[in-house]
Amino acid sequence: MEKKTVKQRGSRASSPAPLHDERPANEGEGGASDQEIYERIITSIMEHRLPPGTKLGEDKLAKIFGASRARVRQVLARLALERVVVLHPNRGAFVAEPTVEEAREVFEVRRPLEALVVHRIVAKKDPAIVARLRAHVAAEEAARAARDRRAIIRLSGEYHVLLAELSGSTLAARLMHELASLTCLIIFLYDAPSVPACRDQEHSEITQALADGDEAAAIRLMTEHLEHVEACLDLSRGRPEELDLEAALAG
Amino acid sequence: MEKKTVKQRGSRASSPAPLHDERPANEGEGGASDQEIYERIITSIMEHRLPPGTKLGEDKLAKIFGASRARVRQVLARLALERVVVLHPNRGAFVAEPTVEEAREVFEVRRPLEALVVHRIVAKKDPAIVARLRAHVAAEEAARAARDRRAIIRLSGEYHVLLAELSGSTLAARLMHELASLTCLIIFLYDAPSVPACRDQEHSEITQALADGDEAAAIRLMTEHLEHVEACLDLSRGRPEELDLEAALAG
DNA sequence: AATCTGTATTTTGTCGACAATTTATCGATG
DNA sequence: CATCGATAAATTGTCGACAAAATACAGATT
Numbered sequence: 001m002e003k004k005t006v007k008q009r010g011s012r013a014s015s016p017a018p019l020h021d022e023r024p025a026n027e028g029e030g031g032a033s034d035q036e037i038y039e040r041i042i043t044s045i046m047e048h049r050l051p052p053g054t055k056l057g058e059d060k061l062a063k064i065f066g067a068s069r070a071r072v073r074q075v076l077a078r079l080a081l082e083r084v085v086v087l088h089p090n091r092g093a094f095v096a097e098p099t100v101e102e103a104r105e106v107f108e109v110r111r112p113l114e115a116l117v118v119h120r121i122v123a124k125k126d127p128a129i130v131a132r133l134r135a136h137v138a139a140e141e142a143a144r145a146a147r148d149r150r151a152i153i154r155l156s157g158e159y160h161v162l163l164a165e166l167s168g169s170t171l172a173a174r175l176m177h178e179l180a181s182l183t184c185l186i187i188f189l190y191d192a193p194s195v196p197a198c199r200d201q202e203h204s205e206i207t208q209a210l211a212d213g214d215e216a217a218a219i220r221l222m223t224e225h226l227e228h229v230e231a232c233l234d235l236s237r238g239r240p241e242e243l244d245l246e247a248a249l250a251g
Numbered sequence: 252m253e254k255k256t257v258k259q260r261g262s263r264a265s266s267p268a269p270l271h272d273e274r275p276a277n278e279g280e281g282g283a284s285d286q287e288i289y290e291r292i293i294t295s296i297m298e299h300r301l302p303p304g305t306k307l308g309e310d311k312l313a314k315i316f317g318a319s320r321a322r323v324r325q326v327l328a329r330l331a332l333e334r335v336v337v338l339h340p341n342r343g344a345f346v347a348e349p350t351v352e353e354a355r356e357v358f359e360v361r362r363p364l365e366a367l368v369v370h371r372i373v374a375k376k377d378p379a380i381v382a383r384l385r386a387h388v389a390a391e392e393a394a395r396a397a398r399d400r401r402a403i404i405r406l407s408g409e410y411h412v413l414l415a416e417l418s419g420s421t422l423a424a425r426l427m428h429e430l431a432s433l434t435c436l437i438i439f440l441y442d443a444p445s446v447p448a449c450r451d452q453e454h455s456e457i458t459q460a461l462a463d464g465d466e467a468a469a470i471r472l473m474t475e476h477l478e479h480v481e482a483c484l485d486l487s488r489g490r491p492e493e494l495d496l497e498a499a500l501a502g
Numbered sequence: 503a504a505t506c507t508g509t510a511t512t513t514t515g516t517c518g519a520c521a522a523t524t525t526a527t528c529g530a531t532g
Numbered sequence: 533c534a535t536c537g538a539t540a541a542a543t544t545g546t547c548g549a550c551a552a553a554a555t556a557c558a559g560a561t562t
Contacts, residue, residue, distance in 0.1 A: 057513075059513070077325065083425075089514090089553095090554060091514080109426070112363035113360070113363070116363060175426065319518080322516080340523095341523050341545075342523090342544080343524095504562095505561085505562085506561080507558105507559090507561095508560095510555105510556080510558090511554105511555080513554075514554085515550105517550085518547105518548100518549090520546085523542105523543085524541105526542085528537105528538090532534095
């Protein structure tokens with residue numbers, strides 16, 4: 001019946017936090033709730049279906065989701081606060097295009113934050129955590145086997161969010177959610193097409209180190225993992241368009 | 252003429268980021284802009300004029316600021332996203348009351364983040380940065396000399412925000428702004444009244460280490476500083492009311 | 503023919519009004 | 533006299549309408 005089928009997610013590691021205590025749970029009808037709109041948009045961004053720079057017109061989104069414009073506006077404001085979209089006054093909302101500097105800052109902050117998360121996970125010594133991580137890694141491998149690039153990218157980011165959630169720190173989980181979204185945008189913008197899949201089984205290795213309770217190894221693997229991802233990017237110069245414009249104006 | 256005089260701020264280290272590119276700059280009339288409302292509220296929270304748990308009624312705030320309810324609502328949503336206020340559905344907005352666990356998480360994240368900021372500052376070797384820091388420390392000492400407890404608390408938090416801003420990382424600055432606000436709430440909730448001013452000239456010492464370019468010393472001083480602040484808190488048990496309620500219910 | 507200007511259309515920003523839910527008040531009853 | 537229930541008040545949630553700004557378009561002019 002419906003033209004657009006909502007993509008089913010592998011292992012639910014999204015949604016930064018309830019923000020409200022309870023939820024009306026009105027699903028089924030055509031109109032989507034705040035949370036649904038938020039997740040649909042951010043999932044689309046993480047899966048690179050909404051490229052950086054895409055205009056997110058309020059009326060257009062309202063029609064798509066069968067919601068009022070006010071509700072869409074609210075969600076866009078939230079996404080803007082998370083820096084996943086930028087708002088230009090009187091011009092509208094656009095999917096963010098992180099600069100090279102912002103990209104570096106994201107990785108710079110992620111490094112110690114991920115180490116903190118790893119430390120917490122090891123301290124917990126909870127076999128259930130390892131099981132959840134293994135399940136997620138399996139979902140990642142399935143997506144890789146299916147050559148589903150979009151799912152791969154999203155699941156890769158969600159692995160880190162899941163890690164932060166399982167660490168028990170709601171603060172770290174919230175920050176990681178935001179940083180993971182930004183990382184997806186950064187990968188889209190700066191990923192060097194030469195090396196399509198440079199980091200593959202690293203999540204599996206990290207999970208194994210966590211299962212072994214080897215904190216030092218886990219942190220080392222995690223740090224290297226982040227460095228690999230960053231190294232795969234072409235951050236040597238800015239995006240083509242903007243830089244060309246700047247250069248042309250300067251010359 | 253006006254009954255409420257707006258408190259003048261010492262060294263402007265607030266406002267996490269413009270969010271919009273430009274600003275209409277409509278100041279002078281009675282109605283306050285989004286940013287003004289946001290800053291007035293968060294400054295009041297940081298100065299402990301709005302205690303945790305205070306209800307922030309929309310109509311009430313709208314009248315106070317001479318703004319529409321929609322605008323106030325927008326600001327409250329933003330503060331809720333920063334976890335400085337919590338929204339209870341159909342009940343309204345309240346100044347957040349961080350739990351003991353959340354308090355610990357805040358300090359846990361702050362430690363590596365502040366170290367990162369210190370690292371960046373040292374790498375910059377910019378004498379202008381040291382000058383700004385010294386000016387801020389002087390403002391702190393002036394507030395201390397004037398026995399202005401509220402200004403002391405706010406300026407103490409803003410020192411760290413200023414540090415993050417001067418480090419050049421907009422991401423770190425944004426995170427530190429949020430963490431500093433939460434820390435102010437935490438101090439209000441858990442500060443042991445026995446030790447009124449346990450950390451005094453530590454900001455000055457950190458600034459000196461930064462001036463000397465001694466990264467190791469600066470990070471050590473910063474870490475100790477955070478540990479001192481945390482140690483001055485009484486995090487051994489939860490807040491009285493909630494815990495009593497829990498205990499009474501369990502027994 | 504290209505550019506500039508003025509108008510038309512689209513899109514965003516803002517607000518007040520209405521509906522729904524919660525809280526307070528008051529009366530009735532055991 | 534206390535407790536429960538119903539009505540009344542207040543507050544939040546949601547939406548559509550109007551105003552302002554930006555963009556797109558068309559016509560006139562050099």
